[in-house]
Amino acid sequence: MDIYFSGSIRGGRQDVEVYQRVIKLLQQYGAVLTENNFKAGGGGDDEKDLDDREIHDRCMAWLEQAEVVVAEVTQPSLGVGYEIAQAVGMDKRILCLFRESTGKKLSAMIRGCDNEDTIIVKDYKEADLPAILQEFFTSVQAEAEGDDGDEGEEDIEGEEVDEEEGAGEEEEDEDDGE
Ligand SMILES: O=c1[nH]c(=O)n([C@H]2C[C@H](O)[C@@H](COP(=O)(O)O)O2)cc1CO
Numbered sequence: 162m163d164i165y166f167s168g169s170i171r172g173g174r175q176d177v178e179v180y181q182r183v184i185k186l187l188q189q190y191g192a193v194l195t196e197n198n199f200k201a202g203g204g205g206d207d208e209k210d211l212d213d214r215e216i217h218d219r220c221m222a223w224l225e226q227a228e229v230v231v232a233e234v235t236q237p238s239l240g241v242g243y244e245i246a247q248a249v250g251m252d253k254r255i256l257c258l259f260r261e262s263t264g265k266k267l268s269a270m271i272r273g274c275d276n277e278d279t280i281i282v283k284d285y286k287e288a289d290l291p292a293i294l295q296e297f298f299t300s301v302q303a304e305a306e307g308d309d310g311d312e313g314e315e316d317i318e319g320e321e322v323d324e325e326e327g328a329g330e331e332e333e334d335e336d337d338g339e
Pocket residue numbers: 166167168169170171172173198204207208216220238239240241244
């Protein structure tokens with residue numbers, strides 16, 4: 162499974178060590194496409210090697226590729242907010258992680274977009290993270306398996322409706338004959 166991890170870079174890099182620990186846990190579930198953005202020192206070599214358009218376009222391609230997005234949203238970041246909004250538009254499964262213990266208040270535009278289904282916002286302590294990720298990825302997996310099972314039933318119902326319409330037409334023909 163391809164995972165897009167999103168965390169603040171130019172919005173402030175003080176949580177980079179938390180991000181590295183989250184990424185390490187995420188790697189139990191799949192490949193973290195954005196791993197190199199959060200290597201020691203913050204933004205890795207990205208800002209040296211790539212201009213802003215190249216950073217944007219590369220991140221959008223990774224976002225398209227990813228099945229799920231996990232965003233650490235404690236440190237406010239325009240880029241993280243933009244990535245979450247883009248992921249909503251792409252119908253990705255999204256988990257936003259926020260540390261209340263910092264005393265910060267999460268934007269209503271992030272906390273308020275939780276729909277208890279495709280977009281989940283969790284207040285967490287690092288000790289709780291393994292259980293939170295386990296629950297999230299179990300539900301992603303269950304949904305992926307459930308989607309395949311539903312499609313066949315719609316076809317069968319469609320055939321039944323056609324048969325009833327045919328019977329109605331025959332009755333009308335008899336009335337015309339009297
Ligand atoms: O050098 C970068 N590399 C990069 O991949 N990003 C992406 C990934 C991060 O999840 C997000 C961080 O946005 P911001 O820099 O506005 O905090 O944007 C952002 C920058 C710098 O804006």
